[in-house]
Structures are given as C-alpha cells and as structure tokens.
Amino acid sequence: MKKLSLVVPVYYEEEVILQFLKETKIVLDSLPITYEYVFVDDGSKDKTVEIIKEQAQLDDRIKLVVFSYNHGKASAVSAAIAHATGDYLLYMDPDLQDPPIEIPRFLEEIEKGYDLVWGIRKEKKDSFINRLFSKIFWGTLNKFTGLNIPKGIAVMRMFNRDFADEFLKYNETNRFIEGIFIDISKHWTTIEIGQRERFAGTSKFNFKRKMQLAFDAIFDFSELPLKITVKFGMSLVVLGLLGIFILVVLKLFFIDFQAGWPSIIASIIIVFGLQLFFMGIISLYIGRIYKEVKRRPLYSIKDKTNL
Structure with a gap:
C-alpha cells in the first residue's frame, strides 16, 4: 500500500x-x-x-x-x-x-x-x-x-x-x-x-x-539585472560621446555659449546615482554568492x- x-x-x-x-x-x-x-x-x-x-x-x-x-x-x-x-x-x-x-x-x-x-x-x-x-x-x-x-x-x-x-x-x-x-x-x-x-x-x-x-x-x-546594467552603462557611454560631439560642433560652427555649471553638476549627480544603483545590483549578487560559499x-x- x-x-x-x-x-x-x-x-x-x-x-x-x-x-x-x-x-x-x-x-x-x-x-x-x-x-x-x-x-x-x-x-x-x-x-x-x-x-x-x-x-x-x-x-x-x-x-x-x-x-x-x-x-x-x-x-x-x-x-x-x-x-x-x-x-x-x-x-x-x-x-x-x-x-x-x-x-x-x-x-x-x-x-x-x-x-x-x-x-x-x-x-x-x-x-x-x-x-x-x-x-x-x-x-x-x-x-x-x-x-x-x-x-x-x-x-x-x-x-x-x-x-x-x-x-x-x-x-x-x-x-x-x-x-x-x-x-x-x-x-x-x-x-x-x-x-x-x-x-x-x-x-x-x-x-x-x-x-x-x-x-x-x-x-x-x-542574470537579467546584470545584463541590463551592462547595456544601460554602454548606452550612457554612447550618449555621452554623442553629446560631446554635438557640443563641439555647436561651439565651433553655430553657437558661442558659456559652460553651464548647474547642468554639469546635475548631470554628475544623476550619473553618480545611476552608478550606485547598478553597483547595488552587482552587490546583491555578490552578497548571495557570499551566503552560498559559507555553506551554512x-x-x-x-x-x-x-x-
């Protein structure tokens, strides 16, 4: 039975x-x-x-x-x-x-x-x-x-x-x-x-x-969060390089403008925040690995x- x-x-x-x-x-x-x-x-x-x-x-x-x-x-x-x-x-x-x-x-x-x-x-x-x-x-x-x-x-x-x-x-x-x-x-x-x-x-x-x-x-x-982190990071790099290129072209050929410090500081804060966010995702994975390797x-x- x-x-x-x-x-x-x-x-x-x-x-x-x-x-x-x-x-x-x-x-x-x-x-x-x-x-x-x-x-x-x-x-x-x-x-x-x-x-x-x-x-x-x-x-x-x-x-x-x-x-x-x-x-x-x-x-x-x-x-x-x-x-x-x-x-x-x-x-x-x-x-x-x-x-x-x-x-x-x-x-x-x-x-x-x-x-x-x-x-x-x-x-x-x-x-x-x-x-x-x-x-x-x-x-x-x-x-x-x-x-x-x-x-x-x-x-x-x-x-x-x-x-x-x-x-x-x-x-x-x-x-x-x-x-x-x-x-x-x-x-x-x-x-x-x-x-x-x-x-x-x-x-x-x-x-x-x-x-x-x-x-x-x-x-x-x-592993999707890690893959998103990499793709988003690469996207920021591409956007940053594109932005620099556009500013150089505008400065040389079209507009004579002064640097905008507030916008620069704001951009730095945003980028720094994103770095911390994605570092946090990576840290979560590392923390889980740490728990696993202890084998409690x-x-x-x-x-x-x-x-």
Missing part, C-alpha cells in the same frame, strides 16, 4: 491546526493509502507547537519539527520534505484555502506517471489588489527568469519520492521553491482546484514577503516529535 506524506510548514497557525487535521483526516481515511503529517514550525510564538504536540500524542502519524527561530518558509518546506517518508508527498498550507477534498484528484493524477502535479486555482479568493499583484508577480517572474511556471498556481501540489530525493540534492541557501520544482521536474501536469476563504487568522505572506520572494526568484534564476545549514532544529 502506498504511503502519502503531507508536508505542512506552519507559522502562527493556532487557529487553524485542529480544523486542518479534522478535514484532512476525513479525506485521507477514505483512501486506500497509509499516511503521515510532517509539520515544520518556523518559529511560532503562539500555541501552534503546543496544539500539534497534543495531537501527536494521540496519533503517531503526526510528526513535528520545531525550528530554533524563524528561517523562512522555503527552509520549512525543505525540512518537511527531508523528514517525510512517503511514496508521494503533498505540500499544502494549513489555512484550508486549498481544500483537502481535492487530495484524491492529486493522487489519481500522480499515479498516471507524473513526477509533479501542480494545483491551479480556478478563482483566487482574495482582494482585487492581491489578485492584481499576483498576476503581475508571476508574469514578471516568467518573463525575467524563463521558468515558465504555470499561471495561477496554488500552494497545494503533489510529487513522488524520486522527485523529493532530487529536491534534497539542491543545497543552495537562497531558495525559490517554485523555481527549483520547475528545474527538477521532467514530466509534470496541472489540475484545476477550487479555493476557499482562509478558515481563520490572517495570511503571513504579506506584501513585504511577496517582494522578497520576487527578488529571490529573479536573482536566483536570472538551511535551518536549526530545536525539537522533534514522533521522529
């Missing part, structure tokens, strides 16, 4: 854990599989860990890894995959926006021989601003990185053991999970799933975190339950 591992990163989710377990167990108990939960707490200070530990005492299929402090969702997902033992792994959030009733459809699809099945949301249950931002966000990533990530992807996705083992070979510190998934998968598909309102609480994936994810994706999977662990574990 096949085994399914639910890999679930959690962060301040005390209001949803019990309902998540209740709804997923109803679905999982109806399927001809064995299963386990692998929760990874990413530094919550509420009762999230306490609630999961209480449930783990009642059911040894509930496993928990507790980080020493907040490492970020990408590290939490990586830790959950590393501790999962299933033939198939289902990555989902506990907020129940991606409904557990869709799990049988994922199983049906993965058993056709795919190594990865993405969930695609039929309709994003979110504010207009968030929907617009998501559309721009994923469109920009695909344009800048060339990853061709499916449009409208949900958190909910399923992959097989070989895929998980391959994922664990990726050791980079800067981790854009969706990009790594696309890089690994050789035979993936998508299924449309419904979406519900968040069961309780508020999303921790705020605008700041979304922007950080966008930067991580672009800088991890694209992705996360530090404070406690484990049923593992």
